[in-house]
Amino acid sequence: MILCGGSGTRLWPSSRESMPKQFTRLVSEQASTFQETARRVTDGATFAKPAVLTHSDARFIVAEQLSEAGVKADILLEPERRDSAAAVAVAAVHAAKHDPQGVVMILAADHVIGDTKAFVAAARAAAIGAKAGYIMTLGIEPSAPSTAYGYIRRGSTLGEAPGAYTVERFVEKPDQGGAERLIAEGALWNSGYFLFRADVMIAELEAHAPDVLRAAKAAYEEAQRDLDFVRLDAAAFGLAPKTSIDYAVMERTAHAGVLPVSFSWSDVGTWDAVWQVLPRDGSGNALRGRVEVLDTENSLVHSEGEQVTTVVGLSDVVVVTTPDAVLVTSKANSGSVKDLVSTLRAKSYPEADAHRRMYRPWGWYQRIDIGERFQVKRIMVTPAGRLSLQKHFHRAEHWVVVKGTAEVTINDRVVLVHENEAVYLPIGSMHRLTNPGKIPLELIEVQVGSYTGEDDIIRVEDIYGR
Structure with missing residues (x-):
């Protein structure tokens, strides 16, 4: 289960609410960290088909990036963020539906790992402890006394899993002196990766966080299928207490185990961490x-x-x-x-959360210019992409096609608009834009009117269920 719901605000302005860091190419120029995470678990000899748990607003980005990466996965949608305990509970319930004793691995979508073979070997080794009834975590051998990570103090050796240990206790992010002492004592960084049998985690949630489990079960049981997504029930999921899995279970369970690993790892949580993993x-x-x-x-x-x-x-x-x-x-x-x-x-800067380029299930749009009574956008529609059938009360629009062919619906009329051709959409007209071709459609949109905000859209029909 890949958890893919964070907003990554420490990496602003590249990472924002509208396009969080896990979907950007901050580290690799070829793939996002989410895509690299998904590819990391495609070894069929070790992993079953992955599942992704993400916020509803990111569903089309997740689907598109999985397609680009060539990875098939189940996509479950959180109606709101309730922290990691609820996410892990959903993962356990989802896995138990297929196999109550199946081993689940929880992964973050935004981590960078330097050695995939070592990661897969560690997952197989930790799964041995998970099958024996432990909730295993991967503990990273520290490379420096970092104050950015939590730590794990290991206890006695875990006989059921070679190379693993029981967890003596979890330690919150320390100050510099505390980090140095923890490393001297042999403590490990807490990676946030967990492996467990579905039934074991369900039992531990029942014992230590029953409200979280109850909400997750209800949200999953009342979930609705939406295109290729599974939407968790909003009312039920919203009742889950907002808490981390570390606090809800890991710091309380008597069945925590840790496997030390030494492959290079970073959660790239800050720009300094990005600098550390990039070539210099x-x-x-x-x-x-x-x-x-x-x-x-x-x-x-x-x-x-x-x-x-x-x-x-x-x-x-x-x-x-x-x-x-x-x-x-x-x-x-x-x-x-x-x-x-x-x-x-707090000061209402739109740049806090929104990029100039905004991604949509049909492609993206990017503002070029804006002023009193006008706005200019560049729009890209993917092949077979289709905007909603809509109208505006406060603006007219002019579309100029610069690449590809547009199929434009204007009230009861459907016209094809080719490169270097334009079409005019009067205020109040019912209209839709479709890309019927095999290449991306690009056009320039000029909006003119008393109001050009995004909320002046009345959707009548939308194939994406918005």
Whole structure:
């Protein structure tokens, strides 16, 4: 079960609510961390068909990225975020439906692992302890006394699983001195990966967090099929207490085990962590996009879009530029970006959560310009993509096709619009845009009217169930 519901605000402005870090290509230029996580569990000799638990708003991004990665998975939708205890409970209930004693592995969608073979071997080894009735976790051998992670103090050897130990206790994120003492004592980083038999986790939830289990069971039993997704029941799921699986079960159970592992691992939770996993030049700089630096060292400079980002005479900094926002921080303070985003939200900055490019099940749109009584957008519709049948009360629209062919519905009329052709949609007209071709359709939309907000859309019909 891949948990895919976080928002990753510490990696703003690249990661935002509308496109969280697990779906972006922050580390690899070929795939998102979610896609790499999904591919990591495709070894049929070890893993069954994976399942993904994500927020309803991200369902089409998940489906598209799984398709791009060539991975088939069940997709379960959370109506709201209730933290990891409810997510793990749903995973256990989902697995128990197929095999009550089946072994479940909980994975985060945003982690970076350097050695897939070592990861698969660790999963197989930890599964031995899980089959014996333990709730196993993978404990990462620390590479430094980090204050960014929780720790696990191991106890006695676990006879049922070679190389594994019982868990003496879990330790919250320590200060620097505490981290150094924990490492000296042989403690491990808490990766957040868990392996357990479905029936064992259900029993532990029943004993330690019955309200969480009750809500998860009801939400799963009342779930509805929606296209290729399974929607958990909103009313039932909303009754689950908002708490972590660490607090709800792992810190209370008598059946916790840990397998130490030494493969490279990062939860890339901050820009400093991103710098640590990226390739660096001879001056220690990690550079992405259109970037030039001079007399700069040990820094991360990340540029998205067509603009050039330049840095002169700085050390140990993070500079991130996107088409609509710029972040400059020291690496040491990059963990405070989350607090910055909270400030932006409190002051109603739309950039806090929304990218200029907004993804939709049919493709995406990107604002080019906006002013009083007008807005200009670039729109891309994937082959066979179809926007909802809709109308607007406050604006008219002009569409100019620049690539591909558009099938445009205007009231009772359907017309084909080719490259370098345009169509006009009057205020109040019922209209729809479809890509009937085999290549992406791109067009420029010019909106003119007294109001151009996204909430001036009356949907009459939508194949995506919005």
